[in-house]
Structure formats: structure tokens, C-alpha cells
Amino acid sequence: MKDSSLSSAVETPSGKGAGDENFPVGSWLLPPALRPHIARYYAFARTIDDIADNPDLPAAEKIRRLDGFAEALSTGQGGPDYAKALALRASMIETGVPFRHGTDLTIAFKQDAIQGRYRDWEDLMGYCNNSAAPVGRYLIDLHGEGRHCYVASDALCNALQVLNHLQDCQKDYRALDRVYLPEPWLIEAGGSIADLDGPASTPALRQVIDRCLDHTAELVRRARPLPDQFRSRRFAMEAAFIWRIADRLLIELSRRDPVATRVQLSKGQFAAAGLWGVALVLRTPRPSAPPKG
Structure with missing residues (x-):
């Protein structure tokens, strides 16, 4: 999905587009x-x-x-x-x-x-609350859904953000000296930021990646009710599709090393996630109206 506006003098286009994202954009x-x-x-x-x-x-x-x-x-x-x-x-x-x-x-x-370093999980979530959560909230308000959906949506968007950070952990460090993994966790594990520059994850770095994945798994769990909260069947399908992508990425990152290789879903896995989301929503009744308050 592209906007027709031309780039301006203040813009610095990277060439990235909707097809480069982990999730479907306006599918x-x-x-x-x-x-x-x-x-x-x-x-x-x-x-x-x-x-x-x-x-x-x-x-x-x-x-x-x-x-x-x-x-x-x-x-x-x-x-x-x-x-x-x-x-x-x-x-x-x-x-x-x-x-x-x-x-x-x-x-x-x-x-x-x-800011190129983060102290702990709460510090990272503070960043995600501005960098990721607003996307879900925008879509919720655009569809006229209730703000009670924000909680599960925030969890899903923040989970996707952290998963993306893990996928790009070496690239972000090398290109921008930006590390979203909490630096004190690396030090506690006996490693250092320099571990991100190697050909593969060190034991200390792998420990920190797994620690981030444990926290992210909790976010994904909290996001699971989101599709069931939407009155719009189409929006619910999109949410279920995205939730499944997050769940699959979580598994892939737990099995594979994002420093040694680019960890992402295959086209087949991506398509399967979409079919899973559609099937889930088709068999689930829609709420008639959002709760008051």
C-alpha cells in the first residue's frame, strides 16, 4: 500500500515499504x-x-x-x-x-x-508504548471499536515491536549503535554489547534473547483475546492474522539465532497465518456492542 505524495526535502526515504513489515499493512x-x-x-x-x-x-x-x-x-x-x-x-x-x-x-x-541503550524491560515497554501501541489504537478508533480493546492491542503491538528488535538486533547495533536489549541483562549474563557484532550469539547474548522472548510470550498471551473483542469481522480476521504471525515469530526466534541468520516467516508460514486468522473468526461469534465505560 503506497501513498501518492512525493518525498519532500525533509524526508530521507529508506526504500522500505509495507512489504518489508512483519505484519500485513491495510490488507x-x-x-x-x-x-x-x-x-x-x-x-x-x-x-x-x-x-x-x-x-x-x-x-x-x-x-x-x-x-x-x-x-x-x-x-x-x-x-x-x-x-x-x-x-x-x-x-x-x-x-x-x-x-x-x-x-x-x-x-x-x-x-x-x-537514546541507544535500555535499562530494563519497563524502560523498553515505555518506548514501545509510543512506537508500537499507537498503531493498534489508531486502527481500533478508525474502525469505531471500543477503547476497552486497547489493552490487548497494546500487548500485541508491543510484542511485534520487540520481535522486530530481536530480528534486527545486530543490524541496529552495527548501523545505528542502537541496542534495545536491556544492557544490564547482558552484563548480568557475563556478556557485553560487543557480543552483537559476532557471527553468532554468544551464550550470554542467547540468554538475554531468551529472557526477552519469555516476556514477549506473556504479551502474546495477553493479546490472544483481541480478535474476539471486535465487532467488525474483517478487523477481527486481521487481528487474528497478526496475532498468529507474532506467535509463529516467537517460536522461530526461540529456535533460531537472529545474529547468525535473518529469522523471519516464510511465505508459506505467512499465508498459513492468514488462513488461520480467517478460520478462527468465521467460527467465533462477534460481540454486539462494546461494554459501557
Whole structure:
């Protein structure tokens, strides 16, 4: 799914697109009328993520540009350099989705510009609450589902974020000197950040990866009820599809070494996850209305 807006002078396109993500972006499972809005949200998120991940931009310049996107989204002031923020603003006004689901992303990516290490799991979850959870909340509000769904959605989005961090742990370290694995955990295990630069995980690094996977497994468990909470059958199928992807990635990362090789689902596994999600929802009744409050 692509946005038609041209790149501006403040953008630093990486060439990544929806096909590079772990999860389906605005797939055919979702209502066709909502897909253009999702495309605008993804274009905004991809653009600001690329700015944060650009190794050639100084931190202060990254923050200036990210602040510009947040300002354009919040106020409508920004001009053509911030066209993707202005397009998302128009979409959010039309659909009634809060701006914060976009501006929270800029908070996370500004953090990426200045913070390359994490103390513990809570520190990492604080980052994920701005970098990942807003995506699920955006989709929930766009579909008119209840905010009671936020809890399970946050768990799923944050789990996917950590799984992505584990997949890219060596690349993030080498390209950006950014390590999402809690550094004190590595030290406790008798390792160091330099372990990420080797041809394969050291025993200490593997211990930390497994510790992250244990915490992520709990997030995936908490996310399991999410598809059952949605009134929209299409949205429930998408959620079940994504949940299954997270569950399968969790298994693959527990079996394989993300330092020695790129760990990802095969096309067959990805398709099977989609079929599993569709089948699950077809046999599950939809709730008639969200609970009050």
C-alpha cells in the first residue's frame, strides 16, 4: 500500500515499504473504504521512522524534522515539506481519529535519535508504548471499536515491536549503535554489547534473547483475546492474522539465532497465518456492542 505524495526535502526515504513489515499493512481483509486512510497513516509512520533511522543525520536535525511532522499533524502548519503529516491530519479530521496516535510516534522516534541503550524491560515497554501501541489504537478508533480493546492491542503491538528488535538486533547495533536489549541483562549474563557484532550469539547474548522472548510470550498471551473483542469481522480476521504471525515469530526466534541468520516467516508460514486468522473468526461469534465505560 503506497501513498501518492512525493518525498519532500525533509524526508530521507529508506526504500522500505509495507512489504518489508512483519505484519500485513491495510490488507484485503480490512474494509476497502478504510484502506486509503490506513495508507496515509502508514506513509506518515514510515516517513518519520526513516528520519529517525537515518545514520547520516545528526540527532538535533532528526528531532527538528520530527517536531515539524508533529506540528504539522497537530496544527496544520508546515507546508509541502510535511505533506504526509498534512494528509494524515485531513484523514484524521474526516474519520474522527485523535491526532495523538500520530504524534505519539514522533515521541518514540525522537527518543531513538538520542537514546541507544535500555535499562530494563519497563524502560523498553515505555518506548514501545509510543512506537508500537499507537498503531493498534489508531486502527481500533478508525474502525469505531471500543477503547476497552486497547489493552490487548497494546500487548500485541508491543510484542511485534520487540520481535522486530530481536530480528534486527545486530543490524541496529552495527548501523545505528542502537541496542534495545536491556544492557544490564547482558552484563548480568557475563556478556557485553560487543557480543552483537559476532557471527553468532554468544551464550550470554542467547540468554538475554531468551529472557526477552519469555516476556514477549506473556504479551502474546495477553493479546490472544483481541480478535474476539471486535465487532467488525474483517478487523477481527486481521487481528487474528497478526496475532498468529507474532506467535509463529516467537517460536522461530526461540529456535533460531537472529545474529547468525535473518529469522523471519516464510511465505508459506505467512499465508498459513492468514488462513488461520480467517478460520478462527468465521467460527467465533462477534460481540454486539462494546461494554459501557
